[in-house]
Amino acid sequence: MATAAVTPEREHYLNQEYGIKSWLLTTDHKRIALLYLVSITFFFFIGGFLALLIRLELLTPAGDLVLADTYNKLFTMHGQIMIFFFLIPSIPAVLGNFLVPMMIGAKDLAFPRINLLSWYIYIAAGCLMLYCLGTGGVDTGWTFYTPFSTAFSNTRVVEAGLAIFIAGFSSILTGLNFVVTIHRMRAPGMTWTRLPLFIWSHYATSIIMLLGTPVLAITLVMVVLERTLHLGIFDPRLGGDPLLFQHLFWFYSHPAVYIMILPSMGVISEIIPCFSRKRIFGYNFIALASISIAVIGFLVWAHHMFVAGISLYSALIFSLLSYLVAVPSAIKVFNWTATMYKGSITFSTPMLYAFGFIGLFTMGGLTGLFLAALGIDVHVTDTYFVVAHFHYIMVGGAVMGYLGGMHFWWPKISGRMYPENWGRLAALIVFIGFNLTFFPQFILGYLGMPRRYWQYPPEYQVLNVLSTAGATILAVGYLLPMVYFLWSMRYGKIADDNPWGASGLEWMTSSPPPTFNFEETPEVTWEAYDYANIPAPEEVQVGG
Amino acid sequence: MFDNFPLWPARASVGAANVDALYIFLVALSVFTCVAIFTMILVFAVKYRRRPGVVAEQIEGSNALEITWSVIPMIIFLFIFAWGAVIYFHERTPARDSAQIYVVAKQWMWKLQHEEGVREINELHVPVDRDVELIMTSQDVIHSFYVPAFRIKQDVLPGRYTTFWFRATKTGTYHLFCAEYCGTQHSGMIGQIVVMEPAQYEAWLSGGPSIPLPQAGQKLFAELGCSTCHRADTQGRGPSLEGVFGKPVMLEDGRTVMADENYVRESILTPAAKVVKGFKPVMPVFQGLVSDEQLNALVAYVKSLSQPPPEQGVKRASATPLP
Numbered sequence: 069m070a071t072a073a074v075t076p077e078r079e080h081y082l083n084q085e086y087g088i089k090s091w092l093l094t095t096d097h098k099r100i101a102l103l104y105l106v107s108i109t110f111f112f113f114i115g116g117f118l119a120l121l122i123r124l125e126l127l128t129p130a131g132d133l134v135l136a137d138t139y140n141k142l143f144t145m146h147g148q149i150m151i152f153f154f155l156i157p158s159i160p161a162v163l164g165n166f167l168v169p170m171m172i173g174a175k176d177l178a179f180p181r182i183n184l185l186s187w188y189i190y191i192a193a194g195c196l197m198l199y200c201l202g203t204g205g206v207d208t209g210w211t212f213y214t215p216f217s218t219a220f221s222n223t224r225v226v227e228a229g230l231a232i233f234i235a236g237f238s239s240i241l242t243g244l245n246f247v248v249t250i251h252r253m254r255a256p257g258m259t260w261t262r263l264p265l266f267i268w269s270h271y272a273t274s275i276i277m278l279l280g281t282p283v284l285a286i287t288l289v290m291v292v293l294e295r296t297l298h299l300g301i302f303d304p305r306l307g308g309d310p311l312l313f314q315h316l317f318w319f320y321s322h323p324a325v326y327i328m329i330l331p332s333m334g335v336i337s338e339i340i341p342c343f344s345r346k347r348i349f350g351y352n353f354i355a356l357a358s359i360s361i362a363v364i365g366f367l368v369w370a371h372h373m374f375v376a377g378i379s380l381y382s383a384l385i386f387s388l389l390s391y392l393v394a395v396p397s398a399i400k401v402f403n404w405t406a407t408m409y410k411g412s413i414t415f416s417t418p419m420l421y422a423f424g425f426i427g428l429f430t431m432g433g434l435t436g437l438f439l440a441a442l443g444i445d446v447h448v449t450d451t452y453f454v455v456a457h458f459h460y461i462m463v464g465g466a467v468m469g470y471l472g473g474m475h476f477w478w479p480k481i482s483g484r485m486y487p488e489n490w491g492r493l494a495a496l497i498v499f500i501g502f503n504l505t506f507f508p509q510f511i512l513g514y515l516g517m518p519r520r521y522w523q524y525p526p527e528y529q530v531l532n533v534l535s536t537a538g539a540t541i542l543a544v545g546y547l548l549p550m551v552y553f554l555w556s557m558r559y560g561k562i563a564d565d566n567p568w569g570a571s572g573l574e575w576m577t578s579s580p581p582p583t584f585n586f587e588e589t590p591e592v593t594w595e596a597y598d599y600a601n602i603p604a605p606e607e608v609q610v611g612g
Numbered sequence: 613m614f615d616n617f618p619l620w621p622a623r624a625s626v627g628a629a630n631v632d633a634l635y636i637f638l639v640a641l642s643v644f645t646c647v648a649i650f651t652m653i654l655v656f657a658v659k660y661r662r663r664p665g666v667v668a669e670q671i672e673g674s675n676a677l678e679i680t681w682s683v684i685p686m687i688i689f690l691f692i693f694a695w696g697a698v699i700y701f702h703e704r705t706p707a708r709d710s711a712q713i714y715v716v717a718k719q720w721m722w723k724l725q726h727e728e729g730v731r732e733i734n735e736l737h738v739p740v741d742r743d744v745e746l747i748m749t750s751q752d753v754i755h756s757f758y759v760p761a762f763r764i765k766q767d768v769l770p771g772r773y774t775t776f777w778f779r780a781t782k783t784g785t786y787h788l789f790c791a792e793y794c795g796t797q798h799s800g801m802i803g804q805i806v807v808m809e810p811a812q813y814e815a816w817l818s819g820g821p822s823i824p825l826p827q828a829g830q831k832l833f834a835e836l837g838c839s840t841c842h843r844a845d846t847q848g849r850g851p852s853l854e855g856v857f858g859k860p861v862m863l864e865d866g867r868t869v870m871a872d873e874n875y876v877r878e879s880i881l882t883p884a885a886k887v888v889k890g891f892k893p894v895m896p897v898f899q900g901l902v903s904d905e906q907l908n909a910l911v912a913y914v915k916s917l918s919q920p921p922p923e924q925g926v927k928r929a930s931a932t933p934l935p
Contacts (some may be wrong), residue, residue: 136796209793215770216753220795221721304771305899307882310754344660348888350673369751375756377774380704384697395682402681403673405649408656410669415657421655430649434642441692443631443699444638447763450791503791514635515621516760518791521799524788530617585760600670604662 080483080580094178096583101165102481103187104157108186109550110134111153111194114201116546118146119344123505123539126532131304131523138430139522140207141223147210152232155466156239156324159331160277161190163473164270164479168246170574171264173592178248186241200227209520211321214302214313226296229288236281236288239327243277246270257592261355262570264596265348268355269334272362276323276330276540279366284320289311293448314376318369326365327507328462329429330358332469333400336422339476340404342570343419345413345604347597350403357396357536364393374445383442390440397433401426412604416568417491421472424499428464432457435510453513455508464502471498478553479567483580484560490552498545505537569605571597624782624807626761630699632763637747638692644831647798678915703764707743707777712915714825715753717768718798721790727912729822734803736788738780745777747873747911749879749904756792759805763779765791773873773911780807827912832906839893857918862889876911 081098084090091099122142134142149230165183169176175184206228208217214414217225250271254263290301300306302313341348348354348514369555370386371376384389396477400577404426413419435457448454478486508531517528524532566575623632660668712727713736724732738744741840748757748768758765759778766776790801808816823831841850857876860868864887869875878885880902883895902910 077647133798136799140793140798169918171756185709207795209794213793216793217793220753221613304769310771345662345668347670347672349671350678353673353678374700375765376754377769377772380701383700387700388693389687391693394689395686398685399678399682401649402677405652405656406671406673406677408653408660410661411656412662412666412668413657413660414662420656423657426653427646427650429837430646431642434638434645437689438635438638440673441634441696441699443639443703445636445696447631447705447760447766450758450765511619515618516758516789518758518799519844520793523799525802527618588919611927 074551078578079582080487080578081583082483082580084583086262093184095176095184096164097169097177097180097183098481098581098583098585100183100187101162104165104190107187107191107194108162110156112151112546115146115150115154115538118142118149119441120539120543121321122146123536124153125522126524127536129524129526129529136522137207140209140520141205144207144521145205145228146545148206148228148232149201151196151210151324151328151462152235153190153197154342155328156235157190157242158328158466158470159335160239160242160273160327160471161187161269163335163477164246164273164331165242167477167574168249168267168270169253171267171572172250172253172258172579172586173573173586173588173590174253175586177245178253178587181246182241183245186238186245187310189241190238193231193233193238195228196231198322200231203227211317212288212291212313213317214291214294214310215304215608217291218302223398223493226292227294233288234290235283238460239277240281242275243281246274247278250274255590255592256368259574259592261352262594262596263355263594264334264353265337265351266331266334269330269337269358270359271326275362276327276365280323280327282319283316284324287320290316311373311376312374314373315370318372319366322369322372323362323365325458325461326361328466329469330361332425332429332466332473333358333472335476336404336425337400338406338570338572339418339472340424341597341599342476343415343416344408345569345599346411347595347599348403348405349406350399350597351407353399354403361393361398363397368393369442371445372449373399374442375449387442387445388447391437394433394436395441397429401430401433415490415492416475417486417495418472418476418568420492420495421475424495425468425472427499428460428468428502428517432460432464434441435460444454447516448513450518451513452509452517455519456513459506459509462505471495474549475551476568476570477574478556479563480574480579480581482553482560482564483576484556484558484559484576485548485567486556487552492550494545494548495550497541497548501538501542501545505535505542506538508532508534537597546591554563563570564579564605567605569602571599571602590604618935622761622764622782622784622786623763624780624786625764625783626781627699627703628761628763628781630702634692634699636696637695638762639875640851641688641692659813661713661854669917681732683879686905703776706857707745707779708742710777711739712825712912713738713744713746714905714912715746715750715768716751716755716904716908717790718751718803719753719795720790720801722757722801722803723905725825725908726817727825729824729828730817730820734788735806736803737808737813739804739810740780740783740807743779745775747773747775747908749773749877751904753794754792755790755794755801758789758791758838759786761786761805762832766782773877775873780805783807783809797910825909826916827913829911829916832909833913836898836902838910849891851891855913855918858898859870859918861886863887864889866876873911873915876914877907882908 207223300308302308368390371390512531562578714725716723750768750770755768762778786805788803843847846852881899884893887893
C-alpha cells in the first residue's frame with residue numbers, strides 16, 4: 069500500500085468540496101470536464117464493444133454469429149454512439165472544457181451554468197440512446213437515409229433521432245460558450261496572435277458546432293415528423309425528394325468530421341512544440357488553416373453523393389471544392405514536420421501519439437484524395453474503402469489526438485503522472501492494432517466489398533480475418549490507458565506544476581489547479597510557444 | 613491459393629482500365645508522400661533528439677516554404693481533380709446504339725428486363741463489346757447497382773429513373789452488389805453479371821418467348837386510352853409523341869425541359885407538373901395506377917417513337933401492327 073502525501077494538502081479544484089452533490093451541481097469548468105470524461109468513456113466502451121461484435125461477425129463470410137437485423141443494428145448504433153456520444157464531445161467537452169479558460173487566463177467559461185446544462189442535456193440524450201439500445205435498437209445506419217428511415221424501418225428510429233437531436237443542443241451550447249469565452253475573457257495581453265493553436269482550433273470547431281448542428285437538428289425533426297405524420301418531405305409518392313434528406317444530412321455531417329478532427333489538430337499543435345522545445349513553425353498559417361477548414365468544410369457536402377443521382381455539373385463543383393479543403397490540412401502536416409527541424413526532441417507518450425497522429429492522418433487525408441476524384445469515387449464509395457478512410461481520420465486522427473492530449477494534460481488534470489513506460493507501450497499497441505484493423509479495409513474496398521454487409525463472398529475472408537485480429541489488439545491498446553490512468557490517480561508519482569516544461573498559461577498554475585485557476589489574473593507579455601525562454605525539465609527521460 | 617486472396621479486382625470494362633490508371637497513380641503519389649513525410653520525421657527525430665548542451669534553434673516560419681507547400685499540392689490536386697472528372701464525364705456521356713435494360717430494384721432483389729422483353733432476376737446477361745444502358749428505378753428504398761469489375765455504381769431511387777451504361781470487354785461472370793444499405797437482407801441483394809459473346813447472347817435472348825418491351829408498351833398505350841389523345845397526326849388533345857424523346861420540349865410556363873426518361877415518367881404519373889406549350893392540363897393522373905414495370909414499357913414505347921428507321925437490333929415498335 070502506498071501512502072497518501074504526507075504534507076498538508078493544498079486546496080485545489082478536486083479537494084475543495086467532496087460528495088456527489090458537489091460534482092452534480094458544480095459550475096467549475098474543470099469538474100464539468102471530468103463529468104464529461106467519465107460519460108464519454110462509458111459511451112466509448114459501449115461503442116467499442118459493438119465494434120468488436122461487428123468484427124467477430126465478419127470473421128467468416130457467412131452470417132453466422134448474429135442475425136442480419138442484429139448486425140444492422142450493431143453497425144448503426146456503433147456509428148451513432150461513437151460519433152454523437154464520443155467523438156463530437158470528446159476533445160472539446162473534456163480537454164476543451166478543462167483548458168480553454170486556463171489557456172486564455174480566465175477563471176471559467178463565460179457561462180458556467182450553461183456549461184453544466186450542456187452536460188445534463190448530453191446525459192439526457194445519452195439515456196434516451198441507451199433506452200433505444202436496450203429496447204431493440206435502430207437499424208437505419210447512422211446516416212438515417214430516407215425513405216428507409218421514414219417509411220420502411222421497423223426499429224426505434226424516432227427515439228434514436230430524438231436522442232441525437234437532443235445531444236445536438238449540448239454541442240451547440242458548448243460551441244456558444246467557447247466562442248463567447250474566447251472573444252470576451254482573454255487575459256490582458258492575450259491577443260489573438262498569442263493564443264495557443266489549441267484555442268484557434270477550438271474556435272473553428274465551435275463555429276461549425278454553432279452553424280452546422282441546427283441543420284442536423286431540423287433534418288432529424290423532419291425525419292421524425294415524416295415517420296409519424298407522413299408529411300411527404302422525402303417521400304416521392306407524395307411529391308417529396310429522398311435526395312433532399314441527403315443534402316441536409318451531409319450539410320451538417322461533413323463539417324461534423326471537422327468537429328472531430330480540428331480539436332485533435334489543436335492538441336498536436338501543442339504537443340509537438342513542447343517535445344521539440346521550439347516555437348511552432350508557421351503559427352499564422354496553422355491558425356488560418358483551421359479557420360479555412362471550418363469555412364470551406366461547409367461547401368463540400370455533396371461529395372458524399374456522387375453516385376446518388378446529382379447532376380454532372382454539381383458533382384464537378386463539389387469535387388473541386390473538396391480538393392480545396394485538402395490544402396489547409398496538408399499545410400498543417402508540413403508545418404508540424406517542420407517544427408521538429410533543429411529542435412531538441414524527446415519521446416514521451418504524448419509525442420508518440422503525435423507521431424501516430426501525423427502518420428494516420430496523412431494516410432487518411434491522402435485516401436481522401438482518392439474519394440474526391442469523381443472517377444475513383446464511383447467505384448469505391450459505399451465500400452470498405454470509405455470505411456477505412458473515415459476511420460483513419462476519425463479514429464486514427466481524432467482518437468490519437470485525444471489520447472495524446474489526455475496523456476499530455478493528465479498531470480494537470482489529476483496532479484499525478486501516468487506510468488511512462490506503460491504509456492509508450494499502449495501508444496505502440498494502438499498504432500499497430502489500428503493499422504492492422506483498417507489498412508486491409510482499403511484493399512477490401514478496392515476489391516469491391518460493400519460496407520454494411522452482414523455476409524460476403526468468400527474471397528474477401530483473408531483480409532477480414534486480418535482486420536478482426538487487428539481490432540482485438542486495438543481493444544487492448546484502448547483498455548490499457550484506462551487502467552493505468554485509474555491506477556495513477558492513487559499511485560502515480562505526484563506531478564509538478566509544469567512537468568513537461570511546456571508553454572501555455574495552464575502550466576503556470578498549480579497541478580491540479582485551484583478552483584478559479586489562477587491566484588491572480590496573469591498578464592501576458594510573450595508570444596505563444598515561447599520555448600526560447602522556458603527551460604526544459606530535467607526529469608523527462610532523454611532519448612527513445 | 614490466390615483465388616481466395618485476390619488483391620486486385622477483375623477488370624472487365626472500358627471504364628475499369630481508366631479508373632485503375634488513376635488509382636495506380638494515386639497509390640504511387642500516396643506512397644511517395646508518406647515515405648517523404650515519414651522519412652523526414654524519422655530523420656529529424658534521430659538527428660535532433662535531445663542531447664546535453666544542445667538547445668533548439670528557434671525558427672518562426674518561412675513564407676516562401678508555406679507558399680511552396682500550398683501551391684505545389686494545389687497544382688497536384690487540380691491535376692487529380694481533372695483526371696477524375698474526365699473519367700466521370702466519360703461515364704456520364706450517353707451511350708450510343710446501346711442495348712437497353714430496365715432495372716426495377718426492391719427489397720431485396722434485382723428485377724431486370726431486356727428491351728427485347730426477356731426478364732431476369734438477380735442475374736443479368738449482356739453482350740461483350742457493346743454499350744449496355746441501364747434505366748433503373750426502385751419500388752421502395754434507395755438501392756445501388758454496383759459491379760466492381762466495371763468500377764461503376766449508381767444509386768437506384770424510388771420515384772425516378774437513374775441511368776448509367778457500361779461496355780464490357782471480357783466475357784465471364786462478375787459480382788453484382790447492392791451498395792446502398794437497404795434493410796435486413798442488404799447483403800443478400802446480390803447477383804451476377806454474365807458477359808457473353810454477341811452470338812451467344814443473341815441465342816440466349818431468343819431462348820424463350822417474350823414480347824419486346826416497346827411493343828408491350830404500345831399495347832398498354834392503347835389499353836390505357838393514351839392513344840385517343842396522343843395521336844400521331846397532331847390533331848389530338850395531347851401532343852403527338854412522335855420524335856419527341858431526346859429533344860427539348862417547350863412548356864406552357866415558358867421553361868424548356870429535355871424529354872428524357874424522367875420527363876416521360878413524370879408526365880404519365882403527374883401530368884400537370886410540366887404541361888407542353890399549347891395544351892391544357894386535361895390528362896388524368898396515373899400515379900398509383902401503373903406499376904413500375906408498366907411504366908418501363910410505356911417509356912420504352914415512347915423512346916421507340918423517336919428512333920431512326922430500323923437498321924439493326926430492335927425494330928421500331930410503331931411499325932408493327934397491333935395484335
